[in-house]
Amino acid sequence: MIIDGGPQAVPSGRVDAWLLTDDHAELAAAIRRSARALGLTARVASFRAGGLRIEPKPVVHTNHPTFAYELRDGCLKVVWAPEFFEFPSWAKHADLMFAEASSWNKPICFRGAVGGHLDARAVERAARQAGVKRLVFAHIGRPTIRAIEGGARPSFGELARDGQIFLQRVRPKSRPRARRSWQARGAR
Secondary structure (H helix, E strand, C coil): CEEECHHHHCCCCCCCCEECCCCCCCCCCHHHHHHHHCCCCCCCCCEECEEEEEEEEEEEECCCEEEEEEEEEECEEEEECCCCCCCCCHHCCCCEEEEECCCCCEEECCCCCCEEEEEEHHHHHHHCCCCHHHEEEEEHHHHHHHHHHHHCCCCEEEEEECCEEEEECCCCCCCCCCEEEECCCCCC
16 A cells, blocks of 8 residues: 555555555656556545555645545554644554655745745644654655755654655554554655
């Protein structure tokens, strides 16, 4: 299963679904071509497999509907929200959140006041207030890269690297320790 990605993100193994956060995204046409080559349709959609449930959730980002995803497996809650202008309230208490970092310390506002990108520092504050346990910045833009190269560091959260695998351990109340892995592609 792939969420967003791009033509370079096509894995060599089986893919059950290819989900998009924005049907009108810049790379949507290229992603759809790659998905078709695998016999899939890339789109905003729900996905279920075994105990895993993935649901699109609306986010404020631009002048047309855009989404992030809530991934649930037992008591594990993971949020994939790479682009938003307002921190999504439904992301509260996520065990792991992949989030926006296009800008470092001031939001990027789109022309016509139709949305934009929330800055990484504001995302940190909002994620802490929302009780997010682990924050990973996955959509890292040039302003954030320049800030990091200049010595800045997030006070909460970590920066994803392309190809990095994230393991999230949880202790369900009635089962032994469970483990899921998530791989970041196109993070930086």
